[in-house]
Amino acid sequence: MGKLIAIVVAFGVLIGLALPTGKPIAAPATATGAAKEVVLTRGSTGHFFTDATINDRGSVEFMVDTGASFVALTVEDARRLGVDIDPANFDVIAEGASGPVRGEIVTLKSVEVGGIRAENVRAMVLEGSRLSLLGQSFLARVDQVNMAGDYLSLHDAG
Numbered sequence: 001m002g003k004l005i006a007i008v009v010a011f012g013v014l015i016g017l018a019l020p021t022g023k024p025i026a027a028p029a030t031a032t033g034a035a036k037e038v039v040l041t042r043g044s045t046g047h048f049f050t051d052a053t054i055n056d057r058g059s060v061e062f063m064v065d066t067g068a069s070f071v072a073l074t075v076e077d078a079r080r081l082g083v084d085i086d087p088a089n090f091d092v093i094a095e096g097a098s099g100p101v102r103g104e105i106v107t108l109k110s111v112e113v114g115g116i117r118a119e120n121v122r123a124m125v126l127e128g129s130r131l132s133l134l135g136q137s138f139l140a141r142v143d144q145v146n147m148a149g150d151y152l153s154l155h156d157a158g
Contacts, residue, residue: 055108
């Protein structure tokens with residue numbers, strides 16, 4: 001099971017390393033009572049992008065990656081947000097098609113997308129990644145994740 005998770009994470013990392021970054025296409029939130037919904041529009045690369053607030057400190061641009069087991073941050077994003085890492089202590093945390101993936105596993109105090117919030121979210125800080133990924137360690141905490149056509153929606157009952 002551990003090898004499977006590492007392969008899935010590595011695949012997500014490879015996608016992140018291969019794709020150009022760009023501004024999020026859309027991430028509007030609507031609140032009805034306590035329920036929240038965020039609807040994202042597919043970008044020109046065929047992927048969904050959104051901004052998320054990390055540890056109540058700042059915003060990070062993420063590519064939504066339903067195939068990634070964890071939220072993954074670039075070293076630059078982690079440093080900017082004050083995530084406690086030491087690249088000198090990075091170790092192999094996954095295996096990808098092009099070889100070992102080095103980084104550090106961390107716990108984020110919070111991840112929030114358009115008012116949908118999760119606390120104590122496991123994440124990876126990845127050496128060499130140019131793109132942060134919003135993976136299952138956040139998405140699995142959302143009540144519903146739906147994709148239809150060029151739209152991906154996150155629904156949280158609150």
